[in-house]
Amino acid sequence: HTAARTRQYKNLPRSIIVIMSGLKVGDSFPDGVKFSYIEPSGDDINTCGIPGPFDASAEFKKKKVVLVSVPGAFTPVCSSAHLPSYIANREALKAKGVDQVIMIAYNDAYVMSAWGKAHNIKDDFILCVSDPGFSKSIGWNDGERTSRYAIVIDNGKVIYAEKETSGIEKTGAEGVLAAL
Numbered sequence: 001h002t003a004a005r006t007r008q009y010k011n012l013p014r015s016i017i018v019i020m021s022g023l024k025v026g027d028s029f030p031d032g033v034k035f036s037y038i039e040p041s042g043d044d045i046n047t048c049g050i051p052g053p054f055d056a057s058a059e060f061k062k063k064k065v066v067l068v069s070v071p072g073a074f075t076p077v078c079s080s081a082h083l084p085s086y087i088a089n090r091e092a093l094k095a096k097g098v099d100q101v102i103m104i105a106y107n108d109a110y111v112m113s114a115w116g117k118a119h120n121i122k123d124d125f126i127l128c129v130s131d132p133g134f135s136k137s138i139g140w141n142d143g144e145r146t147s148r149y150a151i152v153i154d155n156g157k158v159i160y161a162e163k164e165t166s167g168i169e170k171t172g173a174e175g176v177l178a179a180l
Contacts, residue, residue, distance in 0.1 A: 051109035073115035
């Protein structure tokens with residue numbers, strides 16, 4: 001069965017084959033990963049800035065980051081529990097050496113900016129950014145939507161990676177903190 005799968009992918013570069021299976025502890029965060037992002041500015045949820053690139057690969061090489069993927073901004077669990085768990089545990093995350101929490105979803109940068117404003121996020125410890133393709137590239141997507149997962153990257157290396165189909169036990173702030 002594995003031999004057949006290997007033959008099926010023999011013409012693809014090895015990096016694509018590895019990435020399609022998700023990221024695992026010990027992996028390096030891939031090069032070339034960019035998200036779309038609008039810097040927090042003002043409180044009005046109806047206005048926002050212009051999207052720009054967020055070079056995750058470069059940023060994650062020099063920080064301890066929690067990358068959290070949710071199926072969508074303004075969805076019930078994501079808005080009532082997942083993002084709020086990181087807001088409530090901000091100081092505990094910092095005490096564990098976390099430099100930044102990056103919340104990603106398939107939504108565009110405008111929606112992600114509004115979602116951050118709706119949760120009163122005003123600085124760069126928690127960023128709400130758009131994922132135009134990373135989740136799909138690692139196979140952690142649900143159709144066009146991003147899956148629910150958390151990856152902790154420490155200076156470019158994955159030290160925690162969990163995906164969930166329901167709930168936030170492993171991907172919410174409490175689950176991530178327990179693993180740090």
